[in-house]
Amino acid sequence: MFGPVWRFGRIVDLMPEVQRLQREMNRLFSGVSQPFSQDFPAINVWSGEKEIIVSAELPGADPDGMDISVVGESMTLSGGRNPEALKEGENYHRQERSSGRFSRTLQLPFRVDAANIAARYGNGILHITLPRAEADKPRKISIKAE
Numbered sequence: 001m002f003g004p005v006w007r008f009g010r011i012v013d014l015m016p017e018v019q020r021l022q023r024e025m026n027r028l029f030s031g032v033s034q035p036f037s038q039d040f041p042a043i044n045v046w047s048g049e050k051e052i053i054v055s056a057e058l059p060g061a062d063p064d065g066m067d068i069s070v071v072g073e074s075m076t077l078s079g080g081r082n083p084e085a086l087k088e089g090e091n092y093h094r095q096e097r098s099s100g101r102f103s104r105t106l107q108l109p110f111r112v113d114a115a116n117i118a119a120r121y122g123n124g125i126l127h128i129t130l131p132r133a134e135a136d137k138p139r140k141i142s143i144k145a146e
Helices: 015-028
Strands: 005-007 010-012 043-047 051-057 067-071 074-081 100-107 118-122 125-131
Touching (some): 043 100, 051 074
8 A cells, every 4th residue: 555656757655754644643642541651750760789779750749649669579659640720711721741640660670678668759859769688688608718
């Protein structure tokens, strides 16, 4: 159906135009089924020998409504943002900030000590410190000479 097309004595490749149309359709329907994309919230993860640090961008989210759970080597962050209330007679001209529930699960590089996880929220950023489990820390083995 979309084979080469002759136009003014040359072949026109329709693939770039079809890909552009596909991108536009994906953008148009991207928020229909889910209020948040799979990559919300945006997350950065740092790891060292003793701990993992996770920071998540969550502007407008209520920290009391967030939940952090750790099972094995995975961490799940879930919560929600309430929509802004419009006054009577107001309508959105443009709405790009989503509201609703979100959930994001991360695979951690090692097991963590769930009892000592610390989290703080400020300026729309959630910082989570996950200390490495004592049983999972590398151990130095001494070698005895005979």
